[in-house]
Amino acid sequence: MSELYIDDEQFKKEDFRITPLEKGEYEGCEFWDCNFSQTHLSSCSFIDCEFVDCDFSNVLVKNTAFKDVAFIGCKILGVPFRDCHQFLLELKFENCRLDLSSFYGLPLKQTSFINCQLQEVDFEACDLKQATLRECDLAGALFDQTNLEEADLQGSINYMIDPESNNVRKAIFSAAGLIGLLRKYDIKVED
Numbered sequence: 001m002s003e004l005y006i007d008d009e010q011f012k013k014e015d016f017r018i019t020p021l022e023k024g025e026y027e028g029c030e031f032w033d034c035n036f037s038q039t040h041l042s043s044c045s046f047i048d049c050e051f052v053d054c055d056f057s058n059v060l061v062k063n064t065a066f067k068d069v070a071f072i073g074c075k076i077l078g079v080p081f082r083d084c085h086q087f088l089l090e091l092k093f094e095n096c097r098l099d100l101s102s103f104y105g106l107p108l109k110q111t112s113f114i115n116c117q118l119q120e121v122d123f124e125a126c127d128l129k130q131a132t133l134r135e136c137d138l139a140g141a142l143f144d145q146t147n148l149e150e151a152d153l154q155g156s157i158n159y160m161i162d163p164e165s166n167n168v169r170k171a172i173f174s175a176a177g178l179i180g181l182l183r184k185y186d187i188k189v190e191d
Contacts, residue, residue, distance in 0.1 A: 023043055025045040
């Protein structure tokens with residue numbers, strides 16, 4: 001039996017909780033205002049796709065391929081991205097809420113998170129070299145053995161990153177956020 005292949009199709013206001021998205025390969029597709037909440041997208045493949053204003057909360061993505069995929073204005077709560085297929089993984093997030101999601105151990109070089117809420121997100125053991133995490137709220141986000149070399153965290157807030165257990169070489173931080181690099185030392189910084 002051949003696998004389903006969908007090319008250059010638009011999906012608008014679909015509720016995939018009621019009618020599940022068929023397993024297969026989706027290339028060049030756009031998903032607008034769709035509800036994927038608590039669905040099973042395991043073993044699907046998304047190539048050069050865009051998700052706009054979608055609810056992706058608690059979606060299962062075991063062995064799901066995301067190659068050149070953008071999420072814009074999406075609600076993506078509690079998604080275990082750590083389980084997705086890592087080969088050619090390429091993601092971009094803008095104006096998204098990704099609280100409680102896990103990227104544990106993923107190769108996320110040059111991944112872009114712009115103006116996102118990333119509260120309690122797990123970035124432990126990730127390779128975020130040259131990644132962009134601009135204007136993000138990182139309250140409670142986990143960083144341990146994370147490669148943040150040359151990453152751009154300008155304008156991001158509420159992070160706590162230990163320079164002794166993470167690679168922050170040549171990373172860019174805003175002056176206002178530097179306290180997040182010193183918090184473990186219980187230092188008081190006054191303006």
